[in-house]
Amino acid sequence: MTEQTDHQRARDKLWTFMEQFHAAMFVTREQSGALASRPMSPIVKSDEGLIYILTETTSDSARSVRAEPLALLTFADGKRFISTSVRADVSEDRILIERLWNPGAQAFWPEGPSNPRLCALVLHPQTGEYWEGDNTISTVIQIVVGAVTGRQPNPGEHGQAQLS
Numbered sequence: 001m002t003e004q005t006d007h008q009r010a011r012d013k014l015w016t017f018m019e020q021f022h023a024a025m026f027v028t029r030e031q032s033g034a035l036a037s038r039p040m041s042p043i044v045k046s047d048e049g050l051i052y053i054l055t056e057t058t059s060d061s062a063r064s065v066r067a068e069p070l071a072l073l074t075f076a077d078g079k080r081f082i083s084t085s086v087r088a089d090v091s092e093d094r095i096l097i098e099r100l101w102n103p104g105a106q107a108f109w110p111e112g113p114s115n116p117r118l119c120a121l122v123l124h125p126q127t128g129e130y131w132e133g134d135n136t137i138s139t140v141i142q143i144v145v146g147a148v149t150g151r152q153p154n155p156g157e158h159g160q161a162q163l164s
Helices: 003-020 060-067 094-100 103-108 137-149
Strands: 024-029 035-040 043-045 050-056 070-076 080-091 118-133 156-162
Touching: 003 043, 003 080, 003 118, 003 156, 024 060, 035 060, 050 060, 050 094, 060 080, 060 118, 070 118, 094 118
Parallel strands: none
Antiparallel strands: 024 035, 024 070, 043 050, 050 118, 070 080, 080 118, 118 156
């Protein structure tokens, strides 16, 4: 495969994988300089090249994004692991919030999308990396054999791509 084909394949896989997750860890930098990670429900829109997160305007996530827009979004399910560097903005656009509204959001904000405390974090993915492997006994065996033989185990596929 050519480098361009590999890049496009990795890019496509990243978006496909991210669309399949219902939860992610959103990592931001606090004012103190410490990193903070929070579970969030991403709304992945690969056709737009964006990821959205509904939250409240006064949430720690929104405060952190206003102070430092560079963040990280990670996904994992035991077989797939994704790390995506993002540039984030806070939007209070009511039309956008209504467009993103879903049953999961309704559970957190029963007042609905017109709740004035709601905002959307708009994540602009910059780069992404994925690792895909089989989290079974075969992976453990590969690691043990690698340790005994000195050969590096191949726990699965890895790819990375520019997303912006």
